[in-house]
Amino acid sequence: MNEEGKKIYDLAGKLFPICRSITGNGFRSSLEIICGIVPEIQVFEVPSGTEVFDWTVPKEWNIRGGWIRSLQGETVIDFKDCNLHVLGYSVPIHKTVSRDELLEHVYTQPEQPDWIPYVTSYYKERWGFCMSENQKQSLTDAVYEVFIDSSLEAGSLTYGELILPGETEDEIFFSTYLCHPSMANNELSGPCVQTALIQYLKSLSHRRYTYRFVFIPETIGSITYLSRNLQSMQQHMKAGFVLSCVGDERTYSYVSTKYEDTLADRVLDNVLKFHYPGYIRFSFMKRASDERQYGSAGVDLPVCAFCRSKYHEYPEYHTSADNMDLISPEGLQGSYDVMVKVINALENNYFYQMKCKCEPQLGKRGLYPTISQKGTYEAVRAMQHFIAYADGRNDMIGISNILNIPVDQLIPIKNKLLEHHLLSFK
Amino acid sequence: MNEEGKKIYDLAGKLFPICRSITGNGFRSSLEIICGIVPEIQVFEVPSGTEVFDWTVPKEWNIRGGWIRSLQGETVIDFKDCNLHVLGYSVPIHKTVSRDELLEHVYTQPEQPDWIPYVTSYYKERWGFCMSENQKQSLTDAVYEVFIDSSLEAGSLTYGELILPGETEDEIFFSTYLCHPSMANNELSGPCVQTALIQYLKSLSHRRYTYRFVFIPETIGSITYLSRNLQSMQQHMKAGFVLSCVGDERTYSYVSTKYEDTLADRVLDNVLKFHYPGYIRFSFMKRASDERQYGSAGVDLPVCAFCRSKYHEYPEYHTSADNMDLISPEGLQGSYDVMVKVINALENNYFYQMKCKCEPQLGKRGLYPTISQKGTYEAVRAMQHFIAYADGRNDMIGISNILNIPVDQLIPIKNKLLEHHLLSFK
């Protein structure tokens, strides 16, 4: 029943222990595992120092370990136990520090005292440790030994790209980010669901659209990718989706584009209102992942973020509590199912036009009851409504919205009319 | 007070006993009675077998009688008592049948056990009887004699058309159907109110619009008519109305066009909101009469259905209980009055433009109080508002909607301004 969900969950489990960041070997080896499943993914390396729009690709960061010990040699915290313990992009350090100096380099989330927060300092060189507030409270010694075995050096930023060609150059875009250390919902769920969607799309005998997938580091990755592909993306993209936080079992949600009027908004809204009427639509004001860049002034691509419990909106977000227990095969399967419905709606989202004037005579084709008595028509009502609105002015999503019938149920009707040569589309 | 309503009711009473169908002598003789009142109506005959868009004109059906009798010669039901008793378009039959075989040919409406339902089988040859559920329950003999004296043969489909020319070729369209046997609201009310509206329009000294009226059989009739007149109708029609179920005294209602944005929608909505604020606006999803064809994909004419209690929405619909007691002179008069208001609104629905800049000085024309004190202005407020919005951007219906004042009350204001040469229109 949740067959795909189980596979997705297993992949997430395999990736979970690796310490990833926006550059470095953790990202690289995680992407390699995904390439093991989808070998067609192309891997790109962009050198540190490359200018990408207003930004510069940073130095590459790698980390091998880190700890705080008492002078008696007792370990207070260790990177081996949880890779959130070292501040993301921390410079190396090895020295004895007073408690006061140490505390200036310690990050906690005091209102969630048991959890280790996820903190980074990509663009200013610092060293630092993250720990639970409770752990911080137990730092009572006067002096500690601190050690971070990291490197911050010229290297490169890594990303993966896959383009699955379709019948046309019109593109549907999927983007997810692989730069977070051991957190499950945010963000292994996105890369793992995206991997499953690639396999689904590869399995289709025919694709109307070309599909573009990227696995990038957040923010600097989308900026880097856009700096190399913007023109083509602006020319071809019809709809795009950032996949993020798609693994829990709470609500569904999405972040709208700036003016809430693109095909991406329309298809998500349409699919979710039938699939999960309690879904939440966030305005663009609530953006915080790569849809920030895709929707930025001058870029203006039609990209929504799709989530279950959205980043920033659930308590475990950016803490050690966002672990493999927070996500589930069921949760991942649900997101996968929504995106498959989205893809099917898009693939069938033509403007339909009846070929005959007036209603066709459905009866002679066995599509209409031959006895006319009140109460006999309900069964064919959906087909009649589809026929009425297949007047060249509405696409499939528009018809679905007008009729308040899911696209899933309209596709067989449309196919029957095509079979009988009653319908054209473009 | 209900003078027109009484005449309309009397005409309905005269037509009631005749057994009509979508073709045949019942339709023909009913139309002749109407032609007796409006001799200018032209009658057309379209041969069986004629192809009309996706459809074919069926054989002509005529019926002279029919009954079910016990072998003892007792009449169970007889066409003479109620012409709904024979299935519409039933083939002839005369034989002795077992109770079981008979029941396969008997139609009832079990949830309304006292009433005979109206059932037809136009496009598949069958024989059959309709009766009340109670009558069916009393069929306890093992064998019955059944007799239907009908014919189903090459002939023609009959319809009537009247075009009343006006100042322009722009057209207003009225359509009603005359194909139902003895049922009063659905559908003698429509043809009879339409007959009265023709007389009203003939009595006008001046008509801005050309008016097109048709008396047709439902569905196949509108398809046939459209197949012969579509191009001209698409070129000239500004608004159209199907008149159906306009004889009872319950609510008023109308069925919108597909996108609810045509002049037909606008004028009905405007007139009804002042005339009867509790009126019901049905979406195009609730269409079921000839507006189905007029609004179909590729035809796309601006036609609403106007009703009091709409077909499908009242309990007596398509049963023997839809009789002369269900309609009344008052009910018919009300519908007549609404349509006269609709016609007047349309005839006056120009875009108005004041000829002077700034407000005109109404005082010097005796149209404004000469004393200025708070409370003295209310009387001329409507005229001042009309003047403000007569800026060339709004038609009469638009101004009425903005000012929330019925068109009826704006027409004398408009006339006064025209008299004083302050206004132009186009």
Added chain:
Amino acid sequence: MNEEGKKIYDLAGKLFPICRSITGNGFRSSLEIICGIVPEIQVFEVPSGTEVFDWTVPKEWNIRGGWIRSLQGETVIDFKDCNLHVLGYSVPIHKTVSRDELLEHVYTQPEQPDWIPYVTSYYKERWGFCMSENQKQSLTDAVYEVFIDSSLEAGSLTYGELILPGETEDEIFFSTYLCHPSMANNELSGPCVQTALIQYLKSLSHRRYTYRFVFIPETIGSITYLSRNLQSMQQHMKAGFVLSCVGDERTYSYVSTKYEDTLADRVLDNVLKFHYPGYIRFSFMKRASDERQYGSAGVDLPVCAFCRSKYHEYPEYHTSADNMDLISPEGLQGSYDVMVKVINALENNYFYQMKCKCEPQLGKRGLYPTISQKGTYEAVRAMQHFIAYADGRNDMIGISNILNIPVDQLIPIKNKLLEHHLLSFK
């Protein structure tokens, strides 16, 4: 704190005793007092009898005194006590009249029995007195002596105009009327606040817009002014405001333009919703001052009326109770502040466009926190949102409405981005 308000209130106090009308020396001397503060105002005289669109400039009215006395010589009412006592535009009279004849020439507001109403008869020659209902009830003598020392003769209509040039010919327009006798809110508040706004605008080192100010008599004054300036105003005016009843401390309100869609509507709505969320927006149906003419058919200028308690809507309106106690420095200051905000919003209301693709890297400019942890972003959220919507599609007011942040708070953000060469505008 209410420094401007105090100056405005003092000016109103100085003007209060003068008896003004739509023509005559009262208007003239009031305008001279204002010219004493703003000497650049140009004064125009338009001769009686001049045709202005559908109207004619009336005779000039001047009044020196008037009273009703008993035959015993006791004064019943005297113009010296309150200049509302003589009907505006009353012809001269001096005779002995019966009580009955007198009462035909007496105007009261019976539902406000202590107050003298303000009544005029500009376009029909009459004599008359206004008094409180209580005063009228005390008229018990059989005969009275009545005296009105007025003149109604060929002369001219006076108005003042000031044009403050700006960087472009695009204009912002302010209009107020100076034709009311001793009433404070309606209408000394408008001319006095307008005088202060002129001083504010003169003090600006740079003005994007040209500002046009008029001090006119109501209705005939705006018609006269439009008859001489319409073409230029239609060509250049971007937004305009009638200032009326802007001196009390009750609500704020404005009267929309006809279609509620002009820059004047947008800026007032935007400023007031942040400044005073309980403000009232009246439809154009509630117009009654010069916005009637500015918004009339064929003129169609983008002019709203700005008020605190709107004319017609407060009990003291057009009575002797609309005195210097009804207005206050605080009340006048509030209106002044709103209009200064309106001017600042207009001056900054460009379409903004980010110069870089993707979000700029705010961090390297010290505009963004260098530590990324949940909860650290709120401070820069407004700037990020401004950047996102600075895509060339929105003006400043539009961005403010989308972000729900006052223009006042967006201007420093915009300035910071301009400083960093990240933004362009047009």
